[in-house]
Each structure stands twice: as structure tokens, then as C-alpha cells.
Amino acid sequence: MHILITGGAGFIGSNFVKYMLSKYPDYQFLNVDLLTYAGNLENLKDVKEKANYTFIKADICDKAAMTKLVREHSIDVIINFAAESHVDRSITNPGAFVQTNIVGTQVLLDIAKEQNITKYLQISTDEVYGTLGSEGYFTEETPLQPNSPYSSSKAGADLLVRAYYETYGLNVNITRCSNNYGPLQFPEKLIPLMISNALExxxxxxxxxxxxxxxxxxVEDHCSAIDLVLHKGDAGEVYNVGGHNERTNIEIVETIVEALGASKELITFVEDRLGHDRRYAIDPEKLTKKLGWKPKYTFETGIKETIQWYLENREWWERIKSGDYMNYYQQQYAGK
Ligand code: NAD
Ligand code: DAU
Known part of the structure; x- marks a missing residue:
């Protein structure tokens, strides 16, 4: 397979690139990323010399550039991770979300149709379903009721993916995963923000x-789910991804504080997020029963390992939080 991975310098994309490179040495991988504030080539320093891996900086909205890359690299599969991903940023600047998440997806779908791509896989989110009360789960049949500019842009993209299946018969899949955590997550998101703030x-x-x-x-369990859907997903199907690890935000923060031996006094209740969804919970039965997916981590094992990773990789997140990353990037990767 010749696989185009978009957004592969971000959190999940870079974990996925590494997961796939170690599992499929015979596949060819092209990683295309615009390297926005969230894209970080340092995440991929261990694999950048691999013969079956290429990185190219480009914008998924640029149809001419993306078409050229797909042709030159004989791409037959597209997996689209590229997105503006942070809900708080979407509340202050929705336009960027419409551009990358909706227009970018439509551009890739057009290319998939025109270049005879054999599979198009869209990495979506449980947030497209909106919010739950205290009971119940999101299934693949739950109506889309997104509440934030981020989730509505992802839902718009999902509807386009569906339309290219229904209208043009493009072989598509959509995965809708719950909140990810793990190594290399940008420290604007809850878990790395709390770990790094507590350490500081x-x-x-x-x-x-x-x-x-x-x-x-x-994140590794998300990667294994995407791998399964890529190889075994039925055309046109949506697959929810989640491991039944519901926690309140305050439980998460207290777990981190305790694990690091930090002071509880640091916990500060602040103004709520606008339109803040109350509860997400995924029913992953379709993925577990039909494709045989099983997560490797419990929340307890995963969070312990993740906290350890942020302890051992302080330089990685300090460079980002100090705003120094862009300077570093320009020096390290000039011309790439
Ligand atoms: P991220 O913000 O860490 O990474 C996004 C990547 O996309 C970055 O490397 C960025 O440079 C790149 N990008 C942005 N705009 C681009 C453009 N126009 N062209 C090319 N590249 C561009 O995000 P993430 O948390 O890794 O999420 C990846 C995908 O997974 C997103 O589609 C997101 O909606 C989805 N998702 C995330 C989660 C989660 O918990 N983080 C859960 C479910 C689904
Ligand atoms: O559910 C999947 C989604 O999870 C993905 O599609 C998104 O890309 C990803 O960013 C994430 O969205 P959330 O909004 O759930 O994640 P975030 O880490 O921003 O926030 C998690 C929860 O923690 C949410 O209820 C808001 C709260 N929060 C967040 C931050 C950054 C805080 O209480 N304080 C904070 O400082």
C-alpha cells in the first residue's frame, strides 16, 4: 500500500505514523502536514530517515499541490488526520476550522475520486454527536448534533465523506473516537496542560x-482501531472508537495532582467554556464485535505511563510552552 497520512506531525497523526511504520515495513508512507502551531516534526525525529517514509509540508486545501503529491507518490489510500483540533480556539476563531476541516476534506475527497484512490479514511470525533445527559452512549446511529464550531466543522466534513460514498461510490470509512491522551499531545489539551502546569x-x-x-x-488504542478499519472496514461504514473510560474533569485533575505529589491548592475553578458539552461516552460495540478491536490500556495503566512520559520529556513540552518551538523548528528543519 502507498498511504498518504495528512496531519501526521500532530499528536495522533505522529503516533499513528510511528505505529504503522513499525508494523508495516513493506508499505510506503507519505506524511503531508502544513506544520501549523500544532504540527511538530520533532515528534518524528526517530523515523525521519526511514526509506519507506517521506515528509512533505503542504496544505490539504491546496488542490494542485495535493494532486501532484498523490500522483508522484502513487498513493492508493488517504487517511485524513489534518484538522484544527482545539475546541477553545474554534470559539475564538471559527473561520480556520471551516477552512481546514471542511474545505480541506472536500479537496481531499475530490482528489480521491479523481485519482482512483481505493480507500479514503476520515478521522473524526465523538463530538459530532453533541452532548449526553447522565445516561446512555453515542452509537453510530446517534444523530449528529454538534455544538461547537470545531465539532460542527468536523460534522460537516463527515457529511461530505458520506456524500462522496452515496453519490460517487468512493470507498470511504469514518472513525469517531473519544478523547485521546498519551505521549506528544500538544499542551493546550486538558491532560498535558494539567501535567505540565503541575510540574511548573x-x-x-x-x-x-x-x-x-x-x-x-x-492514543495507541486509537491507532490500532484505525489500522483495523483501514484493513477491514466495510465500505461506507462509520465506526465509533472508545474504551469505556468515563471520568469527570475534576477526577482527571485530582489523579494527576496525586500522581505528581503536587499541591491541591493549584486547582482553580475558572469561567466555563461557552457551549461546554456536558458528557461524552462511546458505545464501541460495532468495532469490537464486527472488527474484533480490543484496547490494550486501562485508564489507570495509560495515565500512569503518560505522566511518566511528560516527566521524562520535559524539554519537548517546555519548548512548546515557552513559545520557542517555532524558532527551534526554523533552525532544525530549514528548507524541508
Ligand atoms: P493536532 O492539532 O495535534 O494535529 C493536527 C495536525 O494537522 C497538525 O500537525 C497540523 O499542523 C495539521 N494541519 C492543520 N491544518 C492543516 C492543513 N490545512 N493542511 C495540512 N495539515 C494541517 O490534532 P490531533 O489531536 O492529533 O487530532 C488529529 C485528528 O483526530 C483531527 O482530525 C481530530 O479532529 C481527530 N480527533 C482527535 C481527538 C483527540 O482527542 N485529540 C479525538 C478524536 C478525533
Ligand atoms: O472528544 C474528542 C475530542 O476531544 C477531539 O475531537 C478534540 O480534538 C479534542 O481537543 C478533545 O476535545 P475536548 O474539548 O473534550 O478536549 P480538551 O482537552 O480541550 O478538554 C477536555 C475537557 O476538559 C473539557 O470538558 C474542557 C475541560 N478543560 C479543558 C482545558 C484545556 C478544563 O476544564 N480546563 C482546561 O484548561
Missing amino acids: NKPLPVYGDGKNVRDWLH
């Missing part, structure tokens, strides 16, 4: 009453 003895900002619930999955 900074306040830990908890939105609202801290009782919003998220359903956490280790």
Missing part, C-alpha cells in the same frame, strides 16, 4: 464545576 507549579484551570465527563482512550 502553575494554577490548574478547571472550567465550570469540573463535572463535565469525557471518555478517555490511549
